[in-house]
Amino acid sequence: MADKTIMLVCSAGMSTSLLVAKMQKAAQAEGVDADIFATASSDAPHMLKEKNPDILMLGPQVRYMLNQFKAQVSDIPVEVINMQDYGMMNGEKVLKEALTSIDSFQK
Structure with missing residues (x-):
């Protein structure tokens, strides 16, 4: 099992x-042991x-869903990926x- 699990969300994946x-x-x-998936x-x-990620990152095209996901999960950071x-x-x-977001959230 990976040290960190990073979940990316977009319109269709x-x-x-x-x-x-x-x-x-x-x-x-x-040398980072990470399970990264979209x-x-x-x-x-x-x-x-299913995956119990350490962070949920939204693609810029679904940033409008930020508050919806923040309401669903309070135990991990939810971020929008920088558009650039x-x-x-x-x-x-x-x-x-x-x-960085995972580390600062866990402190």
Whole structure:
């Protein structure tokens, strides 16, 4: 089992798949043991229960759902992925953002 589980949510779970691959590559390069996966917003409640992630990160296209997800989960951070990092598919930066958010939330 991975040290950190990072869940990315977007409209259909498709556009985020490339970002997941880039984040996994960055995690591997930095020696971070992380389970990173993407899911569609419609399947997010199910995946929250099944995978028990350490953070839920929303793609910019579903940022309007931020308060809805924050109301559903109070034991993990819920963040919106920076639009520029998402557009550039900057997996390294998004991974760092996720790990920083997890660490500061747990303190």
